[in-house]
Amino acid sequence: MKGSTLKDVAREADVSVASASRVMNGIGTVTEDVRARVLEAAERLRYVPHWGARSLVTSRTNTVGLLLPDIYGEFFSEIIRGVDIAARARDLHLLVSGSHGDLAEAAAVIESMSGRVDGLLVMSPVASAGDLPVTVPLVTIGGRPDGSERCAIGVDNFAGACTAVRHLAANGCRRLAHISGPAENLDAQERFRGFAATASEVDPGAELRVREGDFTEEGGHRAMAALLDRADRPDGVFVANDMMAAGAILAIKEAGLAVPEDVAVIGFDDIPLARFTSPPLSTLRVGVCELGKQALEMLVSAIEAGDASEVEGIVISPQLVVRESSKRGTNTN
């Protein structure tokens, strides 16, 4: 079971390790005869190059790390997919790690990964990249592209939120409400800001109806139920992500109300699930898979530049996707 080494191959083929290495890497010049013998020996001995040894001398790992706060749900799986596709296209391996609630855990994982990757892709909505202890190029996904020292790719949450609220208003909603993400989450903060800014612009002086959620379906359900209990029941809700929106729709229907007639709902992300709620969920589409691909490309640039700060940050604008959950025919938008 113990793997054979290049030395073994060289001996079997009756050449030096140098020649064997040349053949295996297709570098330098070798006789056709030598090439054939080496290839044959390698095949026969089931030779597999030892990447550790190779990386030791080349100081390249051909591997990138991907850190996610969690792996649950379609949002993250789409990120992984995008990154994986782009990485494969460039012959890079992908080291994945999920479940990083807090900053300390993320830092620990980053440290243990640092020695084995050429660069890191980090999605840590709670931390700005500056706080992370890194020795390799790093690109953050979804932090705030502006003001951050590290190279970043992200979503224009503020603009997306504004679009969502205006869409609700254009569909005749007067009592606007928001179910937010966790207060410490940067994306959630921006979406909330967008809601607050636009809601008061649409209806100046109105009180803000906001309830904090946790990005889970259950959290959305709870928050919606609380919102419905108010004396001034909202007739249009902007929910900070699709998972919570799915829970919110359930809560509304359980309260005996109709979507969108009594309460219109719009989410954020456009995860595959959004088409399957009933009614289908209006939302703001973020090309999540594409986001992952671009993040990887950006990281590759950073690695090649040797320094992340060389590369320009990117902001992706979400697009409005109108489905049944927000159509009230009062107005077209």
Add this chain to the structure above:
Amino acid sequence: MKGSTLKDVAREADVSVASASRVMNGIGTVTEDVRARVLEAAERLRYVPHWGARSLVTSRTNTVGLLLPDIYGEFFSEIIRGVDIAARARDLHLLVSGSHGDLAEAAAVIESMSGRVDGLLVMSPVASAGDLPVTVPLVTIGGRPDGSERCAIGVDNFAGACTAVRHLAANGCRRLAHISGPAENLDAQERFRGFAATASEVDPGAELRVREGDFTEEGGHRAMAALLDRADRPDGVFVANDMMAAGAILAIKEAGLAVPEDVAVIGFDDIPLARFTSPPLSTLRVGVCELGKQALEMLVSAIEAGDASEVEGIVISPQLVVRESSKRGTNTN
């Protein structure tokens, strides 16, 4: 940006590399004074151990590889999540790779991964493990545990399919149909076998109503539409996975029929989406995340044993989850 080495740390702390190594690994005995100096120097120089060098001498990578046919959809993301959780608990890193349509591609990836992992987790529904060129312990997920030479963990597809069909029959369905997965997919084959066996047992001599799908929502939609076109329209359909079942439900409703009154539907997998179709989808639950965890544990055993064949294979039995899509009150089951 170039990382510092253990040698640098040793020099700064004014000790030998051996002592520095001892401190970093907590192995052997060192004076408190030395320990402190080394730790301080390491911190200051942002020392990160070079995994390649380490693995070169220990011949351990502390990394396992996970190969998936694709990363699209909740089924795979749950697998990744389960494996990731279990791997983290054991301080193992996870190398992920998706998109392996055919055997050749899978073989290529396995080869390029072999040199950098201690073991491999492979989910390749098209190939039996024997065909794979491997030099490290390997555990297959979802192949056929029986008859395979390699260590495997899998789902009892046949039994699950039988349960599904009996459930439909118990709910008064007389004209049973099946939307299968791709013909070359091993899991799909077993589910079909289960359908065929049970359907003819429930209604001997009846013709089999079967349509092949591809495990996608669109595929399920198409297959269902074709099934509804038949003169002897089915009144109960067992769909080989939940994604296709979601598409099938849509097709039934588009045809102006009701679920489950006109056509009862039951799926397979119990992905998170299943609770959100309307009506909610009855299905056979496979604890996908749990499956991933167990697969990793099994791989660890195989690695420790030094040989996969030492470890016993595992078969997981799916559980019936009854939701609205199959309840017709004719009979309780």
Add this chain to the structure above:
DNA sequence: TTGTAAGCGTTATCAT
């Protein structure tokens, strides 16, 4: 307790 030194499997730089 600490230091010296011999590898681990590759690549790369020299000579030949």
Add this chain to the structure above:
DNA sequence: ATGATAACGCTTACAA
């Protein structure tokens, strides 16, 4: 075109 051989960064006997 080919073969010695010196790194690469680390662990681990073995000495001191």
